[in-house]
Amino acid sequence: MSVRVRFAPSPTGFLHIGNVHTALFNWLFARHEGGESRLRIENTDTSREVAEATEQIQESLRWLGLDWDGELTFQLDRMERCREEAQRLLDEGHAYEDEGAIRIRMPDEGVTGWTDLIRGHIEYPNDKLEDLVAVRADGRPTYNFASPIEDWLDGITHVLRGEDHISNTPKQIRILEALGAPLPEYGHLANILGDDGRKLSKRHGDVTVEEFRADGYIPEALFNFLALLGWSYDDKTTVMSREELVERFTLDRVGASPAVFDYAKLDWLNGVYLRALPLDEYANRLVTYLREQGYDWDEELVRRAAPLVQEKIATLREFPAFAGFLFARPEATAVDGAVLPAAADALGAVEPFESDRIEAALRELAERLGLKPRDAFQPIRLAVTGSSVSPGLFESLELLGKEESLARIAGSGRGGPSGSSAR
RNA sequence: GCCCCCGUCGACUAGCGGUCCAGGUCACGGCCCUUUCAAGGCCGUAGCGCGGGUUCGAAUCCCGCCGGGGGCACCA
Numbered sequence: 246m247s248v249r250v251r252f253a254p255s256p257t258g259f260l261h262i263g264n265v266h267t268a269l270f271n272w273l274f275a276r277h278e279g280g281e282s283r284l285r286i287e288n289t290d291t292s293r294e295v296a297e298a299t300e301q302i303q304e305s306l307r308w309l310g311l312d313w314d315g316e317l318t319f320q321l322d323r324m325e326r327c328r329e330e331a332q333r334l335l336d337e338g339h340a341y342e343d344e345g346a347i348r349i350r351m352p353d354e355g356v357t358g359w360t361d362l363i364r365g366h367i368e369y370p371n372d373k374l375e376d377l378v379a380v381r382a383d384g385r386p387t388y389n390f391a392s393p394i395e396d397w398l399d400g401i402t403h404v405l406r407g408e409d410h411i412s413n414t415p416k417q418i419r420i421l422e423a424l425g426a427p428l429p430e431y432g433h434l435a436n437i438l439g440d441d442g443r444k445l446s447k448r449h450g451d452v453t454v455e456e457f458r459a460d461g462y463i464p465e466a467l468f469n470f471l472a473l474l475g476w477s478y479d480d481k482t483t484v485m486s487r488e489e490l491v492e493r494f495t496l497d498r499v500g501a502s503p504a505v506f507d508y509a510k511l512d513w514l515n516g517v518y519l520r521a522l523p524l525d526e527y528a529n530r531l532v533t534y535l536r537e538q539g540y541d542w543d544e545e546l547v548r549r550a551a552p553l554v555q556e557k558i559a560t561l562r563e564f565p566a567f568a569g570f571l572f573a574r575p576e577a578t579a580v581d582g583a584v585l586p587a588a589a590d591a592l593g594a595v596e597p598f599e600s601d602r603i604e605a606a607l608r609e610l611a612e613r614l615g616l617k618p619r620d621a622f623q624p625i626r627l628a629v630t631g632s633s634v635s636p637g638l639f640e641s642l643e644l645l646g647k648e649e650s651l652a653r654i655a656g657s658g659r660g661g662p663s664g665s666s667a668r
Numbered sequence: 669g670c671c672c673c674c675g676u677c678g679a680c681u682a683g684c685g686g687u688c689c690a691g692g693u694c695a696c697g698g699c700c701c702u703u704u705c706a707a708g709g710c711c712g713u714a715g716c717g718c719g720g721g722u723u724c725g726a727a728u729c730c731c732g733c734c735g736g737g738g739g740c741a742c743c744a
Contacts, residue, residue, distance in 0.1 A: 255744055287744065346742050364673070373671055373740075381742040388744045411672060412739040435674075435737090442736065473680065473693090480682035481692045500674095500681080503737070507679045510694040520707075557706045567705085607703085622703040634705045 248280025249402050252306075252313070253320075253392070255287045256298035259453035260305040262506070263407070263437045263445055266471050270434055271405045272311045273472065273494040283399060284313035287320045287392070289385060305454035309464045310487060318399070320391055327386035327394050330424060331379045339423040345382030349390070349420060351375060357415035362403065362432030363499045369415040377416055393417040397426040408433045408503075432496060435475055435503040442505070450508050461534060461562030466515040474504040484517055516559035527555050534561040542572045549644055553636035568636055571644055575631025577656060580624050584614065588625050589654045598647040600639040607639070629653045 252268040254260065260268075275282040284306070288295050303317070331347045334340035340349045351374035358368035379390035386394075396404060411433050421428050439449035451457045457467055469485055477500075478485065478493045485493065522530065528551035532544055550568050558567055569575075591610045595602050611621035626638050629650055635641060642650045 253744095257744090289744075344742085348742090361673095367672075369672070375740085378742045383742080385742085387742065392744085407738095408673065409738055413744095415672095433673080438737085440679080444737085470680095475680090477681055477692095479692090483680090483693050502674050504681090505679055507694065510680065513694055516707085554706095559706085604703085611703090618703050620703095626704060630704095632704085636705085638703055 247402075248275055248278040249283065249400055250275045250280065250405060251283040251285050251396070251399060251401050252311075253285040253287050253395075253406075254302055255289075256295045256302065258298050258301070259455050260302050261445075262452050262454065262457070262471070265305070265309065265311075265454055266437055266474060267405065267407055267434055268306065268311055269309075269468065269471050270476070270494075270499065272313075273490060274403065274405060274496060276491045277494045280402070281314040282312075283315055283401070284317040285320065285395060285399070286317060287388070289320055289388065289391065301455075308458060309454065309468055318395075320395060323391065323395055323398065324386055326398070327391050328380060328384065330394055331386065331390070334379070334423055337423075340379060341376075343376075343378075346378045347380040348376040349379050349423060351377065351416070351419055357418055359414065359418060359428075359431055361411075362405070362430055362496050364433060364501045367411065367414075369412070371415075374415060374419065379420070389413055389416050390420060393421050393426075394424070396429055397421060397424065401429050403430045403432065405432045405434060408435055432499075433501075434499070435501055437474060438503050438505045440505055440507075445506050449506070459538065459562075461560035461564075462511065462515050463518055463530060463561070466511070466518040469518070470511045470514050474506070475500050475502075484514070512559045519559065519561070520555060522555075524552055524555070527551050531561060531564060535564065538562075540565065546571060546644070550636070553640050553644070557636060567634070570630040570632070570635070571641070574649075574653065578627055578631050580627045582624055582628065582656075584610075584616065584621055584624050585628060585654050585656075587614065588621075589651055592642070592647065592654070593651060595647070598643060598650075600637075600643040603642050604639040625654065628656070 250271040252264075252271050254264050254268075272282050274280075284303075286295075286299055286302070288299075299317075306313070331340060334349060335342070335347060338350075340347050342348075352371040355371050356368045357371055357374065358366060361367050377389055378387050380386050395401075414431050414433075418428060437445050439445045441449075445452055451460055454467075458464075465487065468487060469490070472485070472490050472494070473483065476494065476498055478498070519527065519530075528548040531551050532547050535542060535547060550571050554564060554568050558564060587610060588607065591606045592598075592603065595606045607622065607625070608618065611618050614621065622638055623633065626635055627633055629638070629645065630641060645653070
């Protein structure tokens, strides 16, 4: 039988990175096995938010490249079927009515066990299993009843979910057995934690896909990073493309212990991916990102600035702070400007105003003044970019153009900024 | 309280009885390169939770303890 898995978020808002991790592992497993990955929205409550949240979830999954097979389904659409099954259980004596609700009989002795795909054999004592409510007094099926029924109806072969579901598994197994339905395989993934060992939450940093996106991470980096949380290929491979991940992902290499989300490592990986992008693609990402973030900077200038920053920033978000001086004149900074007048003279004579010529002129100037390159260039950098940290000075000067560069060096020149202002 | 899961460097992990006085990556420290910052190169600090077993031999198997997490709803 071919593999079929499902990812079943509840439409409460943005996709939490922990849930995305679960979705990713389901997806990788399905794709590796050549099976199907389904998307199911567990919306037992009809709230107005559902439509938006559902759209949001899909958008996040699409951005990450986690596609799904078939139409997405809604738990709500299966309520009637669930009630029918409950009625059948009632008729067959597997369930009974209790104050208007329908409860399913659970065994009192023995154990309920299964071979967990990533934890091995797990046993749960049956005397801890209470007769659980399948359908509430108001007619709404409960999660623990609806979920396994849907897995059954959808032909789900492998249920990969968070470890917080471990204690639900014996209940669901008993339900399925009472229903006479086949059992899927179960695998419980470990949680993703924050650096304090607690469940990842807002105070640790970004937690939703949208936040990571807004903070300038690119999907292939997040994808790769998430895959390495609780899974590894071997003892030395870290950077893997989506295709390699699909090809190499197997459940037997998924770990059972919780992993801490290391933001520093994600930054590094994001930088790796950013640097590896072809220049024009890099520029495209930058342009798209800045547009999404509300910057109306000149696209052509952004593209020309792209090569100056690619080697230097780890997230797209750093661009505005790092290269913003190209689009708006920075605040005047107090500088030790002893070399500035001479630099202005030297630059004024450069023609055409291109980086290699600029470099030659400035190096010649430094030598003439007996200054180390660092000491000669840093004041210029400060005057022109407003910061002691910037893209390469010569290239930056070229992009700004002679007039604007000289104006900035003069400290109060004429001429406006070469681009429009931010936000 | 009861039940279940987990436990290798600060972090992610490799390790599935000997080839491990434990390997890789991030972070951290040092050096090199260098117009700043990055990137890159080289070097380094750092770990098998504890105690018993089993075995010629244990990070690897068993038991106990300790620690962490999750679950015990007419929530999902």
